Amino acid sequence: MTIQWFPGHMTRAKRQIQDKLKLIDVTIELLDARIPMSSRNPIVDEILGGKPRLIVLNKSDLADAKVTEQWITYFKGEGHECIAVDSSTGTRVNEVPVKAKELLQEKIDRQIAKGINPRAVRGLIVGIPNVGKSTLINRLAGRNIALTGDRPGVTKGQQWIKAGKDMELLDTPGILWPKFEDELVGYRLAMTGAIREQVLNIEDIAFFALKELVDRYWNSVKERFELTIEQPDTNESDEIVKVMEEIGRKRGCLQSGARVDLEKVSGIILRELRAGKFGHISLEAPWKQNS
Numbered sequence: 001m002t003i004q005w006f007p008g009h010m011t012r013a014k015r016q017i018q019d020k021l022k023l024i025d026v027t028i029e030l031l032d033a034r035i036p037m038s039s040r041n042p043i044v045d046e047i048l049g050g051k052p053r054l055i056v057l058n059k060s061d062l063a064d065a066k067v068t069e070q071w072i073t074y075f076k077g078e079g080h081e082c083i084a085v086d087s088s089t090g091t092r093v094n095e096v097p098v099k100a101k102e103l104l105q106e107k108i109d110r111q112i113a114k115g116i117n118p119r120a121v122r123g124l125i126v127g128i129p130n131v132g133k134s135t136l137i138n139r140l141a142g143r144n145i146a147l148t149g150d151r152p153g154v155t156k157g158q159q160w161i162k163a164g165k166d167m168e169l170l171d172t173p174g175i176l177w178p179k180f181e182d183e184l185v186g187y188r189l190a191m192t193g194a195i196r197e198q199v200l201n202i203e204d205i206a207f208f209a210l211k212e213l214v215d216r217y218w219n220s221v222k223e224r225f226e227l228t229i230e231q232p233d234t235n236e237s238d239e240i241v242k243v244m245e246e247i248g249r250k251r252g253c254l255q256s257g258a259r260v261d262l263e264k265v266s267g268i269i270l271r272e273l274r275a276g277k278f279g280h281i282s283l284e285a286p287w288k289q290n291s
């Protein structure tokens, strides 16, 4: 889905989510485990307010498990419950309703003490495009649900989807916008596939991705492409281009005159990164958020 986030759209998205908050008990904020900060909406606390919140780090199958654990500790320190899941296979997805219910346990206990039979916990999934909202909803529902886009007057025709015996979800997730004003964030979103390549130049995205990979996961890159080159200095653009060229030669991306086709190389780097071919990669860690 491609959304152009003009200020009017942001205001509307915010209002639509805030309308839905009136109907629910708990928000489920979905982030990409590889880039929890870059996949986070810049004003999420303002939008979601004080509702109990479960932060779900999705796509954890692609992230570095040790770093994901550190993120869980970090978000718990912010006062939220946090778990990591893989919605594509369903790994740990069944913990979502359990944790959501735990967040409301005191209220539920009070109701039971008063003789009231508590109803299912009502939740709303929110997150930026492509973070995996539909995939998670389908997993939780145990079937494929044709998710409709938001309509005006959202609180009218809303449907509840059963997610196990103790939870119900609103059928339309809340769609939030990412932080685009920061160039680094833009590149991280593009390299993980959260924003489409057309927005930025593919060679620039791949260059940026390779720079990050060389910096943090050089051995994986070297092994994957069977490189003979020494680890480059990531402050030197020429050295990164040399790595791209060697990848091109290894993978047969040559143009006439044996020139390396950098656009083709870029496509390979990004495809393989998104498919997890370099192993489990986390591009952001809680102690090092802006580099």
Ligand code: G4P
Binding pocket: 001, 058, 059, 060, 061, 062, 085, 086, 087, 088, 089, 127, 128, 129, 130, 131, 132, 133, 134, 135, 136
């Ligand atoms: P959205 O509703 O938030 O916009 O996201 P959506 O569920 O459409 O998911 C976006 C992409 O992320 C999909 O891939 C989906 O399969 C993938 N995805 C979602 N959750 C996970 C996860 O936990 N792990 C991994 N590895 N991938 C996940 P796609 O390539 O756009 O579509 P498709 O090829 O799967 O159909």
